[in-house]
């Protein structure tokens with residue numbers, strides 16, 4: 001399935017990406033901009049009305065009815081620009097929220113498709129921080145950012161009106177402008193650097209919080225809660241300090257600009273006053289001019305703020321683009337044989353070696369399982385058993401050698417076909433905080449009640465589920481019931497079985513159930529597995545003794561292979577394990 005999100009995102013080009021995402025909403029933006037021009041234009045009329053009032057007062061032609069009329073005009077101007085401003089805000093906010101929604105969905109869809117190695121490289125908290133905080137900055141880029149930009153229209157328009165009133169006085173008012181630009185520029189770059197620091201620190205805080213919440217039980221059990229709280233306080237404090245610094249920089253901008261604007265106004269009053277006294281400027285023009293000078297403060301201050309929004313938004317978008325530019329390392333390509341629609345389930349490893357990054361864990365693993373047979377893998381902990389099966393589901397690809405399924409290189413099979421035909425019960429069970437039904441039918445949402453019942457039976461879980469308050473609709477997790485380790489494992493087995501896979505992998509999937517239940521599950525699975533290939537990883541010899549082929553793995557190599565009696569006869573590692581376990585059982589019985 002092509003990832004449409006990636007076609008809209010251009011790595012390294014935040015602005016282009018934002019434009020691409022906002023194309024569908026151009027009408028809203030167009031209307032918003034038109035409204036903005038309207039209210040900016042109208043509010044620029046105010047000083048002119050003021051000028052007319054002053055001119056009449058000066059000439060002594062003012063009457064109370066004319067004054068009322070002027071008053072009415074001013075109210076009308078305020079009302080129209082208020083309504084236009086309100087409508088514009090609504091349009092922009094709506095469009096920017098829709099844009100945020102699109103981008104967030106694409107982000108999650110993309111993240112879902114990424115391979116295991118990505119999740120090893122990037123912390124969950126960081127992935128989340130990008131989806132929340134950074135995305136919010138990108139949205140602000142669009143909403144307040146664009147509104148701020150449109151507002152910048154005031155700057156040239158106000159200057160034009162001022163020049164119209166008096167070019168000379170305008171030139172005087174512009175003397176402090178270079179200083180203002182310089183100040184705004186340096187404040188903005190300061191703010192930019194600081195807000196980048198705040199953004200990075202926020203990711204650290206979320207990562208830390210996420211880890212602590214996920215590991216709350218461990219943290220408590222080891223009595224390290226206080227230490228963790230202190231550590232969290234530390235990162236949180238750094239975040240607070242950086243945020244406070246940022247607000248301090250921002251807070252400084254306003255009064256400073258006020259000061260500079262005050263000085264500008266004084267300049268204008270002084271020079272303008274002289275001009276009025278000398279008769280080279282009408283008093284009415286002078287007062288309107290002063291009015292415009294005061295009105296300049298707003299867009300100037302906003303200019304700096306808008307620039308920060310842009311910089312923060314661009315930084316946020318770049319952080320999102322870093323994730324968008326990750327491609328799943330395992331996906332279909334032009335060599336994929338899309339016509340293959342089903343698999344039988346014969347599995348062959350040909351001289352397979354594998355390394356995580358640079359750490360080699362498997363060496364020349366070579367075996368063959370006929371479709372429908374049972375393969376067992378045993379070995380000490382850390383010997384590489386889970387790694388072998390993770391290659392089969394293509395969580396990773398081998399570094400050397402090939403894996404063939406029905407004589408086709410697994411890399412040439414459509415990934416979706418492979419995954420839907422291989423039922424994988426991982427060593428660590430993961431259940432969602434959802435109903436038992438939802439967890440069970442994850443890979444088969446349309447399962448019938450009979451199929452659900454059959455799967456539960458297979459995993460020896462039906463009675464347990466029937467005894468629960470709401471049967472299969474019982475909620476699991478935080479707001480529901482908690483299952484025991486063994487019950488979770490059994491639910492995971494049922495979840496794999498219900499998908500009717502050609503190959504079933506049980507990675508130590510019976511480790512948490514007692515030997516008696518294990519026997520029940522294995523005998524119930526017998527019929528289910530009769531026509532399927534199964535790969536069973538276990539530590540107990542009793543689990544694997546009936547397998548058609550048993551591999552003994554040690555340090556990433558297959559050191560022994562054969563059936564149970566053959567392996568016992570050769571008196572190696574397997575025979576040792578068997579003897580030890582028999583002894584343990586005897587001791588337990590006594």
Ligand SMILES: Nc1ncnc2c1ncn2[C@@H]1O[C@H](COP(=O)(O)OP(=O)(O)OP(=O)(O)O)[C@@H](O)[C@H]1O
Pocket residue numbers: 120356359361379380381382383384385386387388427508
């Ligand atoms: N994601 C990973 N990144 C790096 N190294 C890994 C990763 N997963 C496993 N390893 C390493 O690969 C080796 C084999 O691990 P593997 O999980 O395959 O062993 P195992 O036989 O399944 O062990 P167990 O019986 O404890 O489940 C170990 O040395 C382990 O440290």
Ligand SMILES: [Mg+2]
Pocket residue numbers: 385386387427507508
């Ligand atoms: Mg393992």
